Amino acid sequence: MDGWIYGYYVLLVICFAISLFYLQHEQVRLLAILLGISIVTEIIVELIGKDEAQPRFFIVYHFFVVLEYSLITIILRSGITDTRLKLLMEISIYVFGCISLAHSFIFGGWHYFPGINITIESFLVICWCLLSFFSITPNSEASIFRHPGFWLTLAFFFYFAGSMCVNGFYNLLLASDLKSARRLFVILNSFSNYLLYIMLIKGIVCFRSPRICS
Structure with a gap:
């Protein structure tokens, strides 16, 4: 199982390294920050240890979810022209942050995997992402597949669509079958990360x- 995990760790580092060559673009700068935070988060989790019987590392993901959502929303927001929609996305960052952290710490959710937060x-x-797709306006002579915003949006869309399939019920699986839950999560989560x-x-x-990108 570790092979699945370390495989996407390698891709994460490669992606971060490549982003450093394109920091003159705002979206890439934000993405590089997100990737850097992701690397630090995974290092911290590895140092803490992934003991499912005493899941102390879950608290790291409760903070990461808020940072991740904020940066991804800002990245997607930069490609949208509708000012009202941009304002709504900005407001959602603060609302989600408050709701997510309130669930984690006021209601004791930090003891568990942040499945509800991630859902x-x-x-x-x-x-x-769906709204962002409609905002992409490539050059009339260029294919949509050559547009960087299309690939960034598609990446987030597929990843979070996959996350919804497993993260929402991960805690239930942990309670019923620890070994199967961990195996399923590692495979699906790693594939989504690839x-x-x-x-x-x-x-x-x-x-x-x-x-x-032709």
């Missing part, structure tokens, strides 16, 4: 030249 995050990001980072890399490289 809400996934639903919101999927909504922003797609995410491959598409993000393609999107980042598209910033260099539209011709690169």
Whole structure:
């Protein structure tokens, strides 16, 4: 099982390294920050240890979810022209942050995997992705597949669609069958991460030249 996890760790680092060559673009700068935070988060989790019997590492993800949603929403927001929609997305960052942290600490959710937090995050990001798709306006002579915004949006869309399939009921699986729950989560989560980072890399490289992603 560790092979699945470390495989997407490698892709994460590669994606972060590539992003450093395109920091002149605002979306890539924000993405690089997100990738950097992701790397630090995974390092902290590895140092704490992934003992499912005493899941102390879950608290790290409760903070990460809020940061992740904020940065992804800002990235998607930069590609949208409707000012009212941009304002709504900005407000959602504060609302989601308050709701997520309140559930985690006021209601004791930090003792468990943040499945509810991630499910809400996934639903919101999927909504922003769908709206973002309609805002993409590539050059009339260029294919949509050469547009970096398309690949970044598609990456987030597929990743969070996959997250909703497992994260919402992960705690229930942990309570009923610990070993099967961990195996299923590792496989599905790793596969979603592979797609995410491959598409993000393609999107980042598209910033260099539209011709690169033909």
